[in-house]
Amino acid sequence: MGRTDFGPPNFLEMLPAVIKENYGRWQYHTIPQPGVLKHVAKGGAELYSVRIASPRLVSSDFIRKISDIADKYCDGYLRFTTRNNVEFLVSEKNKLQPLLDELHVKGYLIGGVGNAISNVVHTQGWVHCKSAVTDASGIVKDLMDELHEYFTGKIKIPARLRLAVACCVNMCGACHCSDIAIVGIHRTVPKINDEMLTKICEIPTTIASCPTGAIRPNPKTKSVQINAEKCMMCGNCTSVCPAIKIMDPPNDGVSIWVGGKVSNARTAPKYSKLAIPFLPNNPPRWPEVTDAVKHLVQVWASHAKPDERMGDWIERIGWERFFKLTGLPFTEKHLDDFTHARTTFRSTTQFKF
Amino acid sequence: MAERKTPLLDELEKGKWPSFVSELKKAAAANERAADLLSQLEASYEEKKGHWKHGGIVGIRGYGGGVVGRYSDAPERFPNVKEFHTIRVNQPAGFFYTTEKLRQLADIWDKYGSGLFNFHGSTGDVILLGTSTENLQPCADALSEIGFDLGGSGSALRTLSSCVGQARCEKACIDSMDIIYNLTMHFQDAIHRPAWPYKFKIKVSACANDCAAASARSDLAIIGTWRDTLKIDMANVRDYVGNGFEIFDRVIRKCPTEALDWDADKKELQINSEDCTRCMHCINAMPKALSVGSDRGATLLIGGKAPVVKGAMIGWVLVPFMKVEPPYTELKEIIYNLTEWWADNGRNRERIGELIERVGLSYFLKAVGLKPVPQMVYAPRSNPYISWDPEEVKKNG
Numbered sequence: 001m002g003r004t005d006f007g008p009p010n011f012l013e014m015l016p017a018v019i020k021e022n023y024g025r026w027q028y029h030t031i032p033q034p035g036v037l038k039h040v041a042k043g044g045a046e047l048y049s050v051r052i053a054s055p056r057l058v059s060s061d062f063i064r065k066i067s068d069i070a071d072k073y074c075d076g077y078l079r080f081t082t083r084n085n086v087e088f089l090v091s092e093k094n095k096l097q098p099l100l101d102e103l104h105v106k107g108y109l110i111g112g113v114g115n116a117i118s119n120v121v122h123t124q125g126w127v128h129c130k131s132a133v134t135d136a137s138g139i140v141k142d143l144m145d146e147l148h149e150y151f152t153g154k155i156k157i158p159a160r161l162r163l164a165v166a167c168c169v170n171m172c173g174a175c176h177c178s179d180i181a182i183v184g185i186h187r188t189v190p191k192i193n194d195e196m197l198t199k200i201c202e203i204p205t206t207i208a209s210c211p212t213g214a215i216r217p218n219p220k221t222k223s224v225q226i227n228a229e230k231c232m233m234c235g236n237c238t239s240v241c242p243a244i245k246i247m248d249p250p251n252d253g254v255s256i257w258v259g260g261k262v263s264n265a266r267t268a269p270k271y272s273k274l275a276i277p278f279l280p281n282n283p284p285r286w287p288e289v290t291d292a293v294k295h296l297v298q299v300w301a302s303h304a305k306p307d308e309r310m311g312d313w314i315e316r317i318g319w320e321r322f323f324k325l326t327g328l329p330f331t332e333k334h335l336d337d338f339t340h341a342r343t344t345f346r347s348t349t350q351f352k353f
Numbered sequence: 354m355a356e357r358k359t360p361l362l363d364e365l366e367k368g369k370w371p372s373f374v375s376e377l378k379k380a381a382a383a384n385e386r387a388a389d390l391l392s393q394l395e396a397s398y399e400e401k402k403g404h405w406k407h408g409g410i411v412g413i414r415g416y417g418g419g420v421v422g423r424y425s426d427a428p429e430r431f432p433n434v435k436e437f438h439t440i441r442v443n444q445p446a447g448f449f450y451t452t453e454k455l456r457q458l459a460d461i462w463d464k465y466g467s468g469l470f471n472f473h474g475s476t477g478d479v480i481l482l483g484t485s486t487e488n489l490q491p492c493a494d495a496l497s498e499i500g501f502d503l504g505g506s507g508s509a510l511r512t513l514s515s516c517v518g519q520a521r522c523e524k525a526c527i528d529s530m531d532i533i534y535n536l537t538m539h540f541q542d543a544i545h546r547p548a549w550p551y552k553f554k555i556k557v558s559a560c561a562n563d564c565a566a567a568s569a570r571s572d573l574a575i576i577g578t579w580r581d582t583l584k585i586d587m588a589n590v591r592d593y594v595g596n597g598f599e600i601f602d603r604v605i606r607k608c609p610t611e612a613l614d615w616d617a618d619k620k621e622l623q624i625n626s627e628d629c630t631r632c633m634h635c636i637n638a639m640p641k642a643l644s645v646g647s648d649r650g651a652t653l654l655i656g657g658k659a660p661v662v663k664g665a666m667i668g669w670v671l672v673p674f675m676k677v678e679p680p681y682t683e684l685k686e687i688i689y690n691l692t693e694w695w696a697d698n699g700r701n702r703e704r705i706g707e708l709i710e711r712v713g714l715s716y717f718l719k720a721v722g723l724k725p726v727p728q729m730v731y732a733p734r735s736n737p738y739i740s741w742d743p744e745e746v747k748k749n750g
Contacts, residue, residue, distance in 0.1 A: 055376055173475050340664055
């Protein structure tokens with residue numbers, strides 16, 4: 001047996017000299033142009049980081065090409081961001097403009113820094129996930145084809161705007177705390193393959209997996225049955241028992257959530273809340289989803305104050321005004337009936353008309 | 354290789370944003386697995402449904418995780434993705450790479466897998482997308498040769514991740530990259546051998562801007578902060594104002610606790626440090642003039658997670674402030690105590706936040722040896738249903 005448990009490479013081996021020398025000694029940064037960060041250390045050392053968009057799902061060819069660029073301008077070092085951008089780390093100022101020029105010529109999009117739409121955090125989708133209702137990579141591509149000028153800084157916005165896409169309600173991509181989140185949803189109760197269930201699933205585990213107690217034994221079939229009125233289509237039972245199927249392509253769809261964030265700046269981190277309960281799952285271009293997101297971005301950008309994130313803006317104006325300004329219908333679907341419900345009901349006469 | 358018709362996916366090669374379909378096609382030109390992935394994905398776009406079966410157990414010798422089994426549900430149509438398992442590779446902290454290591458990863462994955470990656474997966478790993486069962490072991494051996502180990506999967510400690518921290522950020526209050534590297538090395542067994550009720554995630558952000566999304570995406574969030582006063586460089590404050598920065602609108606009135614004041618006559622920014630909740634807004638707005646304090650450490654939050662199954666949670670304050678310095682002994686003890694208690698008490702697929710909610714915060718704090726403090730809550734209870742320990746009642750008479 002080969003060696004085990006040796007862990008990842010030590011990050012110190014992956015750092016360019018300017019970072020090693022100034023680790024923990026950075027003093028401030030500026031954004032000299034969209035997509036470029038200039039960090040200045042105590043003592044005056046400078047580092048320019050140039051951020052480009054990546055599709056996240058990349059080929060070995062992509063990896064070699066960005067490596068060629070990093071070899072030429074960055075002494076063979078680069079990094080990725082938590083939002084899947086690529087960053088070229090330039091320690092010699094005279095290499096900055098030639099790098100930017102080469103990136104432009106090769107068609108890479110430079111941006112995603114500061115008050116901008118950065119790359120979209122997203123999930124695996126039909127490319128590689130068993131529970132994907134929709135394809136995250138495809139929706140991201142469509143959205144950002146439409147919104148790339150918010151990434152490159154051609155269109156300015158009041159604050160950061162963080163987008164996320166998840167293919168199902170498991171929300172592997174932090175959709176529950178994003179300014180705008182797109183989430184694949186089911187609308188129909190799962191179907192049970194009784195014969196398969198009796199062979200491959202543990203009935204007590206399956207029953208226990210249901211957060212609403214909707215699953216109980218079915219004595220007739222020696223399988224289980226689902227109480228449709230209690231089921232909220234979370235899919236947890238399908239994760240523990242493959243004989244329960246929740247995929248229903250004609251009826252599955254996409255929902256849109258707004259106003260979440262993770263930063264503590266000004267206000268506490270917030271959950272994303274439901275804006276649009278259902279849009280059709282319409283590959284390859286998802287026009288309904290793209291239009292809806294673009295509309296939300298535009299309404300927010302034209303009303304928010306400087307530094308005001310989507311959720312902060314909505315809290316200032318009130319959800320009643322959010323629905324009015326966006327023209328979105330408020331329906332019974334928007335009323336919470338699960339674990340956070342009580343925290344969402346309004347106990348004051350203070351509201352707007 | 355035969356030309357594949359993918360009219361729907363071809364639509365996604367149009368437009369300005371970099372195209373994942375172009376990446377798939379580049380890989381498909383030289384790799385049969387990638388070619389069948391492309392064809393299967395086209396079928397998914399036609400039928401609006403995925404073609405992957407429920408997982409399966411596959412692995413690497415000596416490991417209980419790090420590989421996610423994946424099988425096509427239509428192997429007769431797409432034989433080269435009949436087995437298409439994911440390998441999770443633990444990324445270097447801060448997602449920094451030398452091009453030498455990146456090229457080595459690319460060469461190995463071209464040889465043993467699809468040649469397709471995610472840089473990176475949602476938790477932080479480099480995701481190697483798709484290979485056969487028989488290739489798993491030789492691929493892992495080759496990765497080991499170049500110094501890359503597997504990440505976490507299943508009911509284990511998942512791969513840790515962090516923000517860029519002190520490597521390139523003036524706001525870093527703690528050494529987020531070193532913390533995750535050190536904890537990753539210390540908890541190798543917990544990462545590689547799933548032994549818990551469900552997954553457990555740890556993320557570290559070096560300040561309250563939380564660029565690693567730790568409070569939302571990790572069961573234990575470690576977030577840098579400070580206890581003394583933020584630093585003001587008055588000359589630079591005056592520079593901002595002199596250059597037209599609207600300090601009153603952008604900073605003073607935006608302070609959530611009204612801790613800041615601007616004396617326009619003296620041209621002085623004043624702070625009432627006791628009222629400051631270290632939210633980072635003013636520092637974000639004037640990075641050249643304001644900076645984090647000197648007495649630095651971390652806030653720990655517990656329970657953050659996505660919706661499955663009892664709803665999404667943003668982590669709750671567990672430790673308002675602690676020093677976090679190598680070798681991180683106290684932090685390791687806390688992590689050990691938390692996970693041991695959860696392993697003993699948690700139900701199948703119950704995250705630690707859900708367990709705390711089920712048994713109550715006070716029960717949990719007692720069990721892990723932490724004292725309640727006001728920073729843990731927005732407000733004390735507003736109902737009269739207080740629990741009393743019989744011993745406590747006896748003692749008080």
